[in-house]
Amino acid sequence: MARTVDPWNACLNTPLQEDDKEIYDLIQKEKYRQYSGLELIASENFTSLSVMEANGSPLTNKYSEGLPGARYYGGNEYIDQIENLCRKRALEAFSLNPSEWGVNVQPYSGSTANFATLTALLQPQDRLMGLDLPSGGHLTHGWQTAKRKVSSSSIYFQSMPYRVNGDTGIIDYDKLEENAQLFRPKLIICGASAYARDWDYARLRRIADQHGAYLMADIAHISGLVASAEANNPFTFCDVVTTTTHKTLRGPRAGLVFFRKNKDELETRVNGAVFPSCQGGPHNNTIAAIAVALKQVAAPEFKQYAKQVRANAKALGEALTGYGYKLVTGGTDNHLVLWDLRPLDLTGNKLEKICDMANITINKNSIHGDISMLSPGGARLGTPALTSRSFKEQDFIKVAEFLHRAVQISVAVQEKAGNNTMKDFVAALQDNNDIPALKKEVEDFATSFPMPGFDPSTIATSVNSEH
Numbered sequence: 001m002a003r004t005v006d007p008w009n010a011c012l013n014t015p016l017q018e019d020d021k022e023i024y025d026l027i028q029k030e031k032y033r034q035y036s037g038l039e040l041i042a043s044e045n046f047t048s049l050s051v052m053e054a055n056g057s058p059l060t061n062k063y064s065e066g067l068p069g070a071r072y073y074g075g076n077e078y079i080d081q082i083e084n085l086c087r088k089r090a091l092e093a094f095s096l097n098p099s100e101w102g103v104n105v106q107p108y109s110g111s112t113a114n115f116a117t118l119t120a121l122l123q124p125q126d127r128l129m130g131l132d133l134p135s136g137g138h139l140t141h142g143w144q145t146a147k148r149k150v151s152s153s154s155i156y157f158q159s160m161p162y163r164v165n166g167d168t169g170i171i172d173y174d175k176l177e178e179n180a181q182l183f184r185p186k187l188i189i190c191g192a193s194a195y196a197r198d199w200d201y202a203r204l205r206r207i208a209d210q211h212g213a214y215l216m217a218d219i220a221h222i223s224g225l226v227a228s229a230e231a232n233n234p235f236t237f238c239d240v241v242t243t244t245t246h247k248t249l250r251g252p253r254a255g256l257v258f259f260r261k262n263k264d265e266l267e268t269r270v271n272g273a274v275f276p277s278c279q280g281g282p283h284n285n286t287i288a289a290i291a292v293a294l295k296q297v298a299a300p301e302f303k304q305y306a307k308q309v310r311a312n313a314k315a316l317g318e319a320l321t322g323y324g325y326k327l328v329t330g331g332t333d334n335h336l337v338l339w340d341l342r343p344l345d346l347t348g349n350k351l352e353k354i355c356d357m358a359n360i361t362i363n364k365n366s367i368h369g370d371i372s373m374l375s376p377g378g379a380r381l382g383t384p385a386l387t388s389r390s391f392k393e394q395d396f397i398k399v400a401e402f403l404h405r406a407v408q409i410s411v412a413v414q415e416k417a418g419n420n421t422m423k424d425f426v427a428a429l430q431d432n433n434d435i436p437a438l439k440k441e442v443e444d445f446a447t448s449f450p451m452p453g454f455d456p457s458t459i460a461t462s463v464n465s466e467h
């Protein structure tokens with residue numbers, strides 16, 4: 001006999017569009033925003049339909065604390081197979097030998113992967129060194145200010161930063177070595193969120209070895225390039241490597257921690273740090289989606305994608321330099337350019353504001369030597385997302401032209417505002433006609449490209465027609 005659905009359970013099989021029109025409509029708007037804009041945030045990407053299918057699956061229902069074969073809950077027959085497949089694919093994607101390397105695929109995000117790694121490698125108040133935030137480093141690498149220990153990585157551990165050279169914008173390895181001799185770190189973290197050049201892992205290993213320190217690479221931004229051998233290989237020299245899965249790897253939002261198996265029981269320490277020290281139940285829907293993304297990463301086509309990401313960044317950088325603009329380090333080796341706006345007497349937050357109004361999504365970014373985090377002197381531009389929309393070099397030359405116009409508008413608005421405050425800047429752009437004109441052109445251009453993950457013609461027309 002077939003049972004009937006109780007009235008209080010009726011909502012459980014109702015599509016989102018009917019069940020929650022408010023959220024549904026906002027998702028439609030966000031889809032149109034993604035489709036109709038130029039996504040230049042270097043840490044973002046457009047994931048695939050198959051990743052989103054796995055991510056939105058009933059795997060979200062399952063508890064599976066522990067590791068495959070050693071769970072605290074029953075019913076994990078298929079979850080175990082999914083996590084094992086994900087671990088296997090993670091090692092394959094980075095061409096790692098399973099007798100030398102292992103991986104934990106449970107971290108909820110890059111930041112939690114990093115905190116679990118610190119928990120595994122250090123005792124409270126042990127000393128670590130990471131790239132300074134204004135030099136392009138990440139918060140989780142020990143960031144603190146004179147007034148405040150901002151990141152848990154500086155609250156629970158003693159941190160000392162290293163920096164880029166003020167003239168060249170390149171990591172100052174000599175100074176790092178010199179300061180390490182005074183500070184004697186137990187851990188050196190390399191990796192960045194806003195650094196356009198590659199890393200000298202061999203040199204970092206030598207510095208770490210002088211102090212018996214661990215060397216950890218956080219390749220959150222460049223993992224797609226590392227996997228496809230379009231960047232130096234940190235696995236040769238590091239003890240632990242962490243990454244996000246949603247940036248150049250183009251998967252769901254999550255993190256991974258790779259560890260050397262034959263050193264200091266790192267396997268037990270990292271796995272124990274992720275669970276039970278820092279997390280509870282793994283997000284199995286996400287782990288399945290990571291597995292799907294990593295299969296794509298291991299396919300030969302991904303190498304072409306990674307090559308194109310770099311070629312596009314180079315083309316974008318050269319086009320901007322062609323307009324006379326200044327880039328930190330003068331160019332790029334990877335997927336991003338760091339644009340120094342200080343010679344224009346313009347700050348990143350103002351350009352970001354104008355670009356936002358013209359459907360160009362960028363982020364303000366501090367440049368080494370900056371004082372204020374809220375009005376930093378630069379902007380960070382990345383090519384991974386638009387390369388997933390099949391942009392090529394000539395398309396990025398067009399993108400540079402749009403950016404050039406956004407700068408010209410910003411400079412004109414700032415002149416009209418008559419001073420440098422953001423409040424007057426916003427007031428001065430209210431009746432500006434150049435911005436809507438630019439927005440229209442950007443929208444026409446962006447909507448002429450394919451959209452990964454969903455069919456733009458299915459975006460609810462009520463949302464579409466508002467534009």
Ligand SMILES: *Cc1c(COP(=O)(O)O)cnc(C)c1O
Nearest residue numbers: 109110111138192193220221244
């Ligand atoms: C993005 C990033 C992270 C953090 O990732 P979340 O998923 O946002 O927590 C960590 N390290 C680096 C270098 C990053 O760029």
